Amino acid sequence: MDRSVELDFRLIKTQFDLNFVSGNRTRKRMVFIVRQERLDDVKRMRLMEAAVEEFAERGFDAASYNKIIERSGLSKGTVYYYFDNKDSLFATTVEEICQRFLHTIGDLRLPDTKEEYWATAWEYHQRAIRFFSENPLPGRVMFRLSKDEPFFDEYLKNAHERATQFMSDLIARGQEIGAVRNDLPWETVHRLIHAMGRVLSSDIIEDRDVSLENDEIKARIEKFMKMMHDLSKRILTPEEVRHV
Amino acid sequence: MDRSVELDFRLIKTQFDLNFVSGNRTRKRMVFIVRQERLDDVKRMRLMEAAVEEFAERGFDAASYNKIIERSGLSKGTVYYYFDNKDSLFATTVEEICQRFLHTIGDLRLPDTKEEYWATAWEYHQRAIRFFSENPLPGRVMFRLSKDEPFFDEYLKNAHERATQFMSDLIARGQEIGAVRNDLPWETVHRLIHAMGRVLSSDIIEDRDVSLENDEIKARIEKFMKMMHDLSKRILTPEEVRHV
DNA sequence: ATCAAGTTCGACCGATCGGTCCAACTCTTA
DNA sequence: TAAGAGTTGGACCGATCGGTCGAACTTGAT
Numbered sequence: 001m002d003r004s005v006e007l008d009f010r011l012i013k014t015q016f017d018l019n020f021v022s023g024n025r026t027r028k029r030m031v032f033i034v035r036q037e038r039l040d041d042v043k044r045m046r047l048m049e050a051a052v053e054e055f056a057e058r059g060f061d062a063a064s065y066n067k068i069i070e071r072s073g074l075s076k077g078t079v080y081y082y083f084d085n086k087d088s089l090f091a092t093t094v095e096e097i098c099q100r101f102l103h104t105i106g107d108l109r110l111p112d113t114k115e116e117y118w119a120t121a122w123e124y125h126q127r128a129i130r131f132f133s134e135n136p137l138p139g140r141v142m143f144r145l146s147k148d149e150p151f152f153d154e155y156l157k158n159a160h161e162r163a164t165q166f167m168s169d170l171i172a173r174g175q176e177i178g179a180v181r182n183d184l185p186w187e188t189v190h191r192l193i194h195a196m197g198r199v200l201s202s203d204i205i206e207d208r209d210v211s212l213e214n215d216e217i218k219a220r221i222e223k224f225m226k227m228m229h230d231l232s233k234r235i236l237t238p239e240e241v242r243h244v
Numbered sequence: 245m246d247r248s249v250e251l252d253f254r255l256i257k258t259q260f261d262l263n264f265v266s267g268n269r270t271r272k273r274m275v276f277i278v279r280q281e282r283l284d285d286v287k288r289m290r291l292m293e294a295a296v297e298e299f300a301e302r303g304f305d306a307a308s309y310n311k312i313i314e315r316s317g318l319s320k321g322t323v324y325y326y327f328d329n330k331d332s333l334f335a336t337t338v339e340e341i342c343q344r345f346l347h348t349i350g351d352l353r354l355p356d357t358k359e360e361y362w363a364t365a366w367e368y369h370q371r372a373i374r375f376f377s378e379n380p381l382p383g384r385v386m387f388r389l390s391k392d393e394p395f396f397d398e399y400l401k402n403a404h405e406r407a408t409q410f411m412s413d414l415i416a417r418g419q420e421i422g423a424v425r426n427d428l429p430w431e432t433v434h435r436l437i438h439a440m441g442r443v444l445s446s447d448i449i450e451d452r453d454v455s456l457e458n459d460e461i462k463a464r465i466e467k468f469m470k471m472m473h474d475l476s477k478r479i480l481t482p483e484e485v486r487h488v
Numbered sequence: 489a490t491c492a493a494g495t496t497c498g499a500c501c502g503a504t505c506g507g508t509c510c511a512a513c514t515c516t517t518a
Numbered sequence: 519t520a521a522g523a524g525t526t527g528g529a530c531c532g533a534t535c536g537g538t539c540g541a542a543c544t545t546g547a548t
Contacts, residue, residue, distance in 0.1 A: 038494095062305060065536060075497045076537085086536065184471070188447040192475075195439040203432040227428070231436075234478040282524095309506060319527045320507090330506065 036082045036092065047072040047079065051093045056140035060090055060149045091156045094145065097138040098163040104131040108166060110173045117179035118233065121170065125228050128167075132201065133221045143201075146194055164190070174236065181238040189236065196231050200224055280326045280336065291316040291323065295337045300384035304334055304393045335400045338389065341382040342407040348375040352410060354417045361423035362477065365414065369472050372411075376445065377465050387445075390438060408434070418480065425482040433480060440475050444468055 132139035174180030418424030
């Protein structure tokens with residue numbers, strides 16, 4: 001009996017990178033484990049593009065795996081050869097998007113004082129919003145993640161947590177140093193900021209009626225960033241500070 | 245050729261109430277128009293309950309009409325006899341929920357001065373939140389409406405607009421009398437408040453781990469209302485006022 | 489040259505979707 | 519009581535869902 005069937009190969013791959021010890025039948029399994037990475041670059045790109053489009057437009061549940069496959073121009077057999085199922089393709093898609101997001105964010109130091117706090121937050125907002133405006137579809141996939149989508153596996157959840165970690169840390173640090181109110185748990189604060197971002201982005205940035213000129217887009221993004229920052233400040237500032 | 249097939253009978257019904265003139269074949273059509281209201285009360289209630297459950301849990305798209313029918317204990321033929329299709333049942337469900345919501349809200353006068361504004365807002369928040377805490381499932385259906393669900397017909401859109409009209413009017417009036425910031429359109433302000441409400445309600449009220457005692461529930465609702473009010477104030481207050 | 493592994497392809501699967509249809513039943517009215 | 523409208527039940531429909539499978543082709547090692 002081949003027990004390997006029961007395992008989540010995407011997770012094993014991570015494990016493997018850390019503490020793999022070579023053995024007899026091991027080469028074969030290793031090949032299987034990394035199969036999806038051997039997919040031809042062009043085909044992989046076409047598949048990921050189709051996946052991002054479909055997931056962004058319809059969300060995980062409503063997205064049609066069949067349509068993704070069709071749009072990618074690959075055959076069903078090929079896609080199922082590299083990706084076990086819809087879950088697996090989605091997880092990989094999200095993973096890639098989150099990595100791109102983290103790359104855009106880059107390195108940021110957590111603030112040590114109240115004074116530094118809002119400067120850091122402003123910098124983060126700018127970078128995050130740049131990502132979302134430069135990558136609208138992947139951005140939508142990420143946006144949907146936190147509330148709409150089920151975290152059906154740890155792999156997916158981890159990817160999302162890694163992407164939002166700085167924001168979480170920033171809020172928690174803000175609470176420590178007294179820049180952020182303490183009467184709400186940081187998770188709630190995080191979700192509040194996030195929800196505001198969704199509303200503002202759809203209301204300010206996305207305008208389906210008009211095809212915008214470049215300047216107009218820039219202006220809107222500018223407005224979006226400033227508004228985000230303003231609202232964040234209003235919501236997060238501790239009560240005692242606000243009324244001084 | 246029977247042109248009536250092309251018409252939306254739910255809309256006609258409204259028209260009919262206003263300016264119907266009796267005629268020859270008209271009685272028959274009238275019977276057809278109000279058919280869904282002739283559905284036996286008990287059966288109607290069971291159907292609506294099943295519909296609310298399913299729509300609340302899964303949203304319109306993901307909700308299964310088949311499952312609603314099954315859960316209601318009625319047969320497919322019966323349900324399709326009274327409701328043309330899934331859209332129609334959904335519209336009726338929403339209509340009923342919105343009416344119940346409006347009944348809970350009751351009458352409220354729009355404020356005339358800055359001073360009155362937040363008192364009125366507070367009263368509205370209390371009543372609205374009472375509805376959502378007393379009717380969790382219908383509440384979820386309403387919550388989903390504004391963003392998640394498609395307004396596939398005017399009937400549905402109108403129901404929603406009627407339900408949220410006071411809030412819209414309140415914000416617009418607030419802007420007129422200088423109690424609410426003017427640098428965002430009232431629709432955006434409305435959506436911001438709404439989005440905040442979603443986050444707070446799911447974070448404060450809904451706690452799936454614990455079965456709450458009555459006192460605890462009351463306390464949470466209290467906290468929810470106060471927090472909503474606080475955040476609304478913070479977000480809506482015009483810039484110049486805040487820094488005085 | 490041979491054979492096995494890797495890869496591609498699309499026909500096909502059962503489940504479920506929203507929706508149709510019609511036979512059969514009940515209830516009203518002449 | 520006969521006719522016709524109102525009502526009920528559920529078998530059935532085509533489309534689509536995520537997913538399987540095996541035949542055929544390519545590639546690489548011996």
